[in-house]
Amino acid sequence: MEVTAGELLEQINYPSDLKKFSENDLERICQELRQYIIDVVSVNGGHFGASLGVVELSVALHYVLNTPYDQLVWDVGHQAYGHKILTGRRSVFHTNRIYKGISGFPKRSESEYDTFGVGHSSTSISAALGMAVASHYKGEKDRQHVAVIGDGAMTAGMAFEALNHAGIENSNLLVILNDNCMSIDPNVGALKEYLTDITTSRQYNKFRDDISHVLGKLSELGPNAHTIVKKIEKSIKGTLLKKSNFFEALKFRYFGPIDGHDVKHLAKVLKDLKDIPGPKLLHCVTVKGKGFALAEKDQTKWHAPGLFDKITGEIKKSIPDKPQPPKYQDVFGNTLVELAEKNLKIMGVTPAMPSGSSMNIMMKAMPKRAFDVGIAEQHAVTFSAGLATQGMIPFCNIYSSFMQRAYDQVLHDVALQKLNVVFCLDRAGIAGSDGATHHGAYDLAYMRCIPNMVVSAPMNEEELRNLMFTAQQENMGPFVIRYPRGTGVMPEWKRPLKAIPVGKGRKICDGDEVALVTIGHIGNEATKARLELNTEGIYPAHYDLRFVKPLDAELLHEVFTKFRKVVTVEDGCLQGGMGSAILEFMADNNYTSTIVRLGIPDTLIEHGEQPELWAECGYDAAAIAEKVRSMAVSSKTMGSIAS
Template identity: 70%
Template sequence: MLITPGKLLATINSPDDLRKINRTDLPQVCNELRQFIIDNVSVYGGHFGASLGVVELTVALHYIFNTPDDQLVWDVGHQAYGHKILTGRRDTFHTNRFYHGLSGFPKRKESPYDSFGVGHSSTSISAALGMAVAAQLDGHENRHHIAVIGDGAMTAGLAFEGMNHAGATDTNLLIVLNDNCMSIDPNVGALREYLTDITTSHTYNKVKDEVWNLLGKMSSFGKSAQEIVSKIESGLKASLLKQSNLFESLHLRYFGPIDGHDIDHLTSVLEDLKHIPGPKLLHCVTVKGKGYGPAEKDQTKWHAPGLFDKVTGEIKKKVYEKPQPPKYQDVFGHTLVELAEQNPKIVGVTPAMPSGSSMNIMMKAMPDRAFDVGIAEQHAVTFSAGMATQKQVVFCNIYSTFMQRAYDQVIHDVCIQELPVVFCLDRAGFAGADGPTHHGAYDIAFMRCIPNMIVASPMNEQELRNMMFTAQSEEVQAGKQAFTIRYPRGEGVMPNWRTPLEKIEIGKGRKVRDGREVAILTIGPIGNYAVKACELLEKEGLGPAHYDMRFVKPLDEAMLHEIFSRYSSVVTVEDGCLVGGFGSAVVEFMADQGYSARMKRLGIPDAIVEHGEQIELHRECGFDPEGIARAVRELAYAGGSAVMA
């Protein structure tokens, strides 16, 4: 079902078309754009609340600035649906986040209007500043560069690094702070409180009125431009003498706060700011989910709600006849509380993902022992390391893709100092519709090369519970090694998952089934595909063995000696990158020990894999059940014959 756009929106195929519309008709454009987003996401799914909150801002930016020559960077990208629709992708927007369809985030290869690819947060200021400096070097003095950053993204150190640099330049840079007090979950920390103080301060609002009244009187910017700007700055500094401004202290001219849903005011303000030179920040106050009542009331739930009835607001859920397995993240959340009830030293840490990682379960049950540190992965790891020095048992839960941002801290602050922090990496492997910026493809490779690090992955929910139980045990904590446990997004395989907790021997794998000629070695939940592959092959008369290795580091060397002594062919399977991953570790063992076998490694290739459902991407890369079976067949018949049942 294709969604029909409103009358005005149907005429907009580019920002050039938008700029031909009378300014008095912009409220109607905003209404139609908001409804188009609601209609599409309700039917096809995707992120929701963030884009609704910036509808007016999106329209105003493209109306006032000459995009794509003026360069617009969104931070983070899930607020850019309106941007995509206005920049030539309206008629294909229904393919958003689907396999071979539009990306759910801005993507340079997709459109010239997407000046910078964005999936992780807090990159916009640094990127836009780089563009602005490059424009200066190339003599494009009149080109504008706009970074739209959510206030949740402001909590990351990279945003402050960018502002610190920007304030020391004379670049044509505008930072638009989209202040809705939310990331996925409500924002936390002192910055949130600071921004709240600004938006409620009588002093600031008085200044805001004075400044914008002055700007509203500007009819032109000739020789008096510097004088007017000087008056604005003097008025700000005088009025704010009693309440210092963080952004002004970084030499960014601060304007606002203003209502981010007043399209008439927004366009007037942006038109005036075009003529004020140097780096500046516009503070816009918005509501995440604006214009859709249920999303405004429960902003976390409606960040990415799935399919829903737009009239009733009922989120559609599948109805099952029998109990279904839980999500791995929920197994983590409930098990962590279970362990923390037994071990008073256990604490939990997550960087702005309490609901996404299910750390919110512990935060509700034990609020003084679970910490959301904001979008600040580097801080999350070093904060965890600090607690570990004081003998706290720290479970630091970070999405695999976001752990990349804290790699130095893992090495420098945790492993070199022999601190037994437990890293639980959610969304390991293919993340699905969020695409390459969110795939957890690399953690096996980048974690297994670090000394003082254990790397493990459970095949099912029972194994996840047991690995968590093992990681917090006294003997493992005394071993002074970090412990990485990776698991994927989505559901597991065990409806009855609340199994008794048992310790696992570090570096010990398990044989799932014995077999002939070919051995399949798997790591993590992808091993369940191997079980299905073996069932397929059994019907064909082939009977491969299957080993769930559990640990990438340390490897079960005794089991590997058995495998290479018994089997002439080996298939390794991982939902991770082939370069430096689990299969590489097995090949290294084989070479070091002098074994020889036909090898086939299945996993994520040395390429950027785009978005799609997990099974679609597994199939594309050849490690779905049929792909595994195909690899076994190739090896089984490679020698000219196969041992049949």
């Protein structure tokens, strides 16, 4: 659905158009840009609060910088809606995150203004530094490189690593800290408290205002401007800038904090900072959800609210006419509390995703036993390993695609030491409209090759509960449970807990000619396909493998003994996944059945709704049915020829 832009915004297709306006027009342009984001996201969905918070910063940066020659990296990329609208994509912004539409994150293949793909957090400083060093090497001394880092991304170790390196490079790098005290949930940790101290110090802010005034007048100070500013800086550093010593110690020139919603002042400061050489950090204080009162008040809820009424703020939800299955994440959150009430060793850990993973349920019920460690996946894993050395049983909940960032810690700190850490990988498989950066395509492959690891996937809510119950038994060692984004299939899901023998699958139904072997929630698509095929007189068997490591050898021996044709179905990558594991088993045991593997192909899958992408990848119910149908018909045809 297309939405009409305001009078001034309608005239802006690229930053070159923006530059035609006077500074006095910038406030109105910001108002129109903010309203346009509200208008479009309310009817099409998407991330919301983060981009509203950087409207003024987006306008000021493109007004002052010579983009795309000057390079701008947004971190995390869901802040970049205003940037996209100002850089040639206003007319297609209504397709944001929709199948075959534009991406919800900056994407190099989409626009020359998107200098770096930033779907995961905390990469901007490293990337911008690499760009700056390359430009310096090429003699491009007039080129600006800006990393806008916010939404909690500064808490990740990678950001600190980049700051540490950048401080010793004489590169033209500006880091803008978008300080809104939020990621998806409120920021946590000592850095957040430190930044809060800076922004609330009365004495410091008086001098901050004086420095801001000087920066705003820098162009009027003549040829000695930089000498004057350096003297003022030196004086303040010796007295009141002790609170900024963290950045100064890393050899960054620190400026701020300044009001991130004063667009005219932002523009003036950015113009002056262009003329100051070396690594610099500008501390901007913003409000996530700025300009939409409900989003300002409840920033977690309005991070990505779905469709809503922009006037009343009512979030639109369809009202079902019968009980609906719960989200897998909520089954996890409620079951974890249920288990923890009986097992005092259980603890919960998540890296900045308490509401997204439903760890917030345990954090509310048992605040001393559940931890949000910030955007720090590596730390989350090794922290969990430390808990496990002392007899605790940590349930470490990390989105599947984010777990990739902590792979060494999984291998070195958990598996090598055989520690009982339970990795609950949410958003496994196709994750939907967040796209290629968020699909959990690889966990079955990258986890099953690790020694000492159990790797499992539930087909429904009851299996998720039972796998969680199993994983917290004594001496289980490293244990992976992966499950998808969205709802399950069981409205009546809260059933008595029972242990599942590790490495044991189940036969859902017997059949003839063709066997379906599935793992995880996608097995429900196979069930739909099987029921459709039954109406045509085709009766495939169906096995739910449940564990990709260890494999259920007894079940697989039955499959290969009884069936000459086998179809494997997984919501994960085909290279190295469950189908590959079954091929290996078949080869190791000298079976000669024909195997067809369905799953995510060896390509990056873009954004769209899960059913759309399952169909595109060829493993939704229709595709499964067609594959079994062709194999069964082929069998019958060959039989008639032989007779």
